[in-house]
Amino acid sequence: MAPKPMSYLDRVDNEPAESRLKLVREIMAGEPLAFFQELRDRRPILVLPECVLVALFDDVIELLNMPKVFTVRLYEPKMANSYLMMHDDDALHYREKSIMQGLLNRDDLPQVRKMVADIGRDILEKASGKIDAVGEYCRMVPATIVRDYFGLIGMHRKDLMEWSYWAQVDTFYNQPFDIATPEERRRIEESHAASGEKLGKYITALIVTKALTAKLEWLLAPFRKMWRRDKRVADDIVTRMMRTKFPDSVNFDLQRVGANAGGLLIGTIETTAQATVQTIQFLLERPELLEQARNAAKSEDTSTFDGIVWEALRFVPISPYMFRQTSQEYTLAKGTERETVIPASTNVLALTQSAMFDAKAFESPEEFQAGRNWYHYFTFGYGSHECLGKYVGMVMIPEIVRQVVLLPELRAEGKIVYDGHMPKSYALAWRG
Numbered sequence: 001m002a003p004k005p006m007s008y009l010d011r012v013d014n015e016p017a018e019s020r021l022k023l024v025r026e027i028m029a030g031e032p033l034a035f036f037q038e039l040r041d042r043r044p045i046l047v048l049p050e051c052v053l054v055a056l057f058d059d060v061i062e063l064l065n066m067p068k069v070f071t072v073r074l075y076e077p078k079m080a081n082s083y084l085m086m087h088d089d090d091a092l093h094y095r096e097k098s099i100m101q102g103l104l105n106r107d108d109l110p111q112v113r114k115m116v117a118d119i120g121r122d123i124l125e126k127a128s129g130k131i132d133a134v135g136e137y138c139r140m141v142p143a144t145i146v147r148d149y150f151g152l153i154g155m156h157r158k159d160l161m162e163w164s165y166w167a168q169v170d171t172f173y174n175q176p177f178d179i180a181t182p183e184e185r186r187r188i189e190e191s192h193a194a195s196g197e198k199l200g201k202y203i204t205a206l207i208v209t210k211a212l213t214a215k216l217e218w219l220l221a222p223f224r225k226m227w228r229r230d231k232r233v234a235d236d237i238v239t240r241m242m243r244t245k246f247p248d249s250v251n252f253d254l255q256r257v258g259a260n261a262g263g264l265l266i267g268t269i270e271t272t273a274q275a276t277v278q279t280i281q282f283l284l285e286r287p288e289l290l291e292q293a294r295n296a297a298k299s300e301d302t303s304t305f306d307g308i309v310w311e312a313l314r315f316v317p318i319s320p321y322m323f324r325q326t327s328q329e330y331t332l333a334k335g336t337e338r339e340t341v342i343p344a345s346t347n348v349l350a351l352t353q354s355a356m357f358d359a360k361a362f363e364s365p366e367e368f369q370a371g372r373n374w375y376h377y378f379t380f381g382y383g384s385h386e387c388l389g390k391y392v393g394m395v396m397i398p399e400i401v402r403q404v405v406l407l408p409e410l411r412a413e414g415k416i417v418y419d420g421h422m423p424k425s426y427a428l429a430w431r432g
């Protein structure tokens with residue numbers, strides 16, 4: 001009889017301490033769901049020399065609910081201009097996130113969804129039956145939304161894509177618990193620094209242009225009625241920021257407008273591209289599900305289709321975890337058998353994908369069941385750092401996928417090619 005293959009945890013335990021993380025990362029990249037299941041069953045809090053992995057729904061919720069204890073300190077060296085995301089539950093984070101949430105008015109969403117549909121359809125029609133879904137579609141649609149809805153005008157969309165790309169790679173894939181050679185790390189940091197400099201210059205020029213336009217608009221307002229029967233004026237998020245006047249005591253000056261405009265760009269393109277291209281592949285690899293999705297995509301009521309997309313993203317999320325660093329010692333899951341003391345300055349991986357397969361919150365978690373309780377998903381994060389772009393993402397992601405699913409005789413010519421972290425290309429073809 002062949003010997004029983006070693007469990008993942010036995011392999012990890014038998015590995016010398018210095019290479020344990022590398023092995024865990026390899027397993028997570030290859031067979032995340034089976035590994036997470038074993039963690040949940042046998043060691044829900046796995047302590048490694050470089051970081052602690054947390055696998056259960058309850059524990060992930062517990063830690064993501066305490067931003068002052070489980071901090072985003074690791075974002076700090078990666079972000080410029082004191083951007084809100086690198087702050088933990090302080091005045092700046094609270095103030096700027098709520099201002100931006102208001103300006104990203106949820107009443108816009110039906111219009112945004114229509115914009116996404118039009119932009120997507122137009123790209124696909126021009127492609128005549130063949131496209132690289134990553135560069136030409138899944139990145140291009142959000143880049144166009146960044147330009148047309150967020151108002152980051154006057155720059156090629158390819159540049160916007162590149163800036164978003166390097167910021168995301170450096171922030172999310174160049175951390176102490178990522179496996180990379182010093183040369184790779186240096187290349188990522190240099191590319192991020194170079195693109196960050198270009199982004200900074202562009203944002204300054206954008207804010208000057210928008211400020212002048214807003215001033216001119218204000219000066220000309222009394223005359224507008226005389227030559228425009230249509231009283232609508234240009235409207236986008238950056239323009240809204242420029243038109244909104246806060247007293248000095250609110251601390252939201254033009255510099256803060258610039259920092260937040262840059263955040264909109266960085267947060268949008270790469271995340272949306274990865275989520276959409278992985279969902280498209282997930283559906284294409286499952287013909288029955290694709291057929292179900294295609295039928296739902298034809299309906300004017302998009303809720304069934306959207307439910308399929310959210311469930312697909314449970315299997316292929318943009319990342320299987322969110323990371324934090326402790327500011328102080330903390331005992332996680334206190335009073336349970338798995339209770340673990342986590343020292344200060346420890347890096348912690350909240351395995352949100354594992355939490356989305358925890359039977360505590362997901363009945364028959366291994367089954368694909370569209371239409372699950374939306375509140376249990378971690379697709380847009382959880383707690384005080386929950387995604388600012390969540391509601392835009394909630395219309396943009398499914399609509400980008402929907403336009404592709406509606407194509408006749410859609411097929412993939414190979415699998416998604418990754419450049420190490422991010423999707424690089426994915427060849428799609430259809431009867432054009």
Ligand code: HEM
Binds near residue numbers: 380381
């Ligand atoms: C639509 C445009 C988007 C914008 C403007 C945006 C922006 C942001 C910002 C500013 C944050 C940090 C919020 C904070 O720290 O309080 C954030 C967090 C997050 N976003 Fe987005 N995002 C967008 C799209 C997406 C998409 C498409 C996904 C995934 C499919 C996503 C996933 C996340 C996640 C998981 C977090 C939490 C990170 C953490 O807790 O450390 N975002 N987003």
